[in-house]
Amino acid sequence: MCTYYTAVGNFRRKRDSSGQTYPVIIVNRKEYMVDRQEMALWTCLNWRITNMEQAREHYEKLEQSLHPYITRTLENCLKRLEVRGLVVSGNGDTDFEALYDLLGGLYVIPISESIPLRAATFLKMVLLEGVAVSKARQLFQRDQPNQREAQILALSKQALLSTAELIKCAEAGVSDLSTDQKVMAALYDDDFTTCDNIRWEMMQAESREDVTLAVANLYLRKQVIFERLG
Template sequence: METFYTAIGKFEIYTDKHGKRFPVVRNGREMYCITMEELLIWSSLLYNVCTFEIAEKLFHEKEQEYRVWRTGRFEDYMEQLEQKGLVLSGTGWIPADAIYDLIGNLHIFPRKIKLSEQLKRFCELTIKRKIPVYITKRLFARIRYTDDQKKLLKLLNHSSLSADELIYCVDHQITEIPSPEKLSDRIWSDSEGNNWSGSSSENRNWVIQEIVNLYLWKQIDLQIK
């Protein structure tokens, strides 16, 4: 069996009524306090899709980079994050099945990146991390989308959709979405009457692959329904 992991949510610094500041991750309406160890894991998995072994390796690298000396086991930190719903996992016999299980029912939002956010990140990489400007400029170069990616992003600009809903739209050549409710009703009707299933669609693998690519490039956000 294959298992893949990713993280969801938004990092914030929360200030309580006494003026004390501490790190939290907001997921929808819920806000979770997290330890430094959990934060290192969560940040390694955000905009990433990887196996348990790679997640652990990334955690160890960040431990050394930020000089965090943990007292617990990596497995326990991962379990705590999964219980909070900040780390998600998907399992299947092959990688494609596992990734579909991971993101198939998540809501997908096109990510609007602010110029101020880009400038802040650019300065962090060039000044703090001493990365040469010519390399940093490449990281911020405009992404050239494939035709398939453009097709998916056009659908997402109408409404946030799940991977299953995107697969359905591709299967049925839907390019305009009047309302998410009507689309959901149509999918439910076809699932019941015509035995339609995103998991068995011929378009499933490439749609899922392009969703993952857009996610790794930080062009979309994932969220639980």
């Protein structure tokens, strides 16, 4: 059994009445306060898709700087983030099945659509991850997506879509989702497909692997973030 983890939402710095700053993670427009240990682990998983061993490797690089703020084991901290919906996991008998289980129900948000989000993401890379300003600028330069990646970005800019919904759009050759009616017609135009079961229906789709890998590549190249609803 393979298991992969990643972070959802985006990081913001807030300021309290005394002028002190503190980190929050925003998921589905809701703010979640996190302690230093949670913030460190969330940062390790943000823009990464890792197994437990890889997550531990990234986390141990920050662990020494967290003393005396470590109050729980890595496993317990990870579980707490999962329960709060700030981290998600996917399981499967193969690497790809675990990847699809991880990404199928997550919503894809192009970060280029939000200047404040891009600014907050840039600050997170520089302040929390220790990325040099010059390197961070390079990462935020517009890259050249391939045809499938460009299709995903174009669709995601028109409507809030999960990876499974993007697969169905690819299967149907849909390119116009400019209205709610067109979204419903493209995704839920029959008597059995719902937002609850589309993830499972698309498991057998021909475009499943192609789209899922394209979504993962866009995420790893910091072109999109993942959002969770509900």
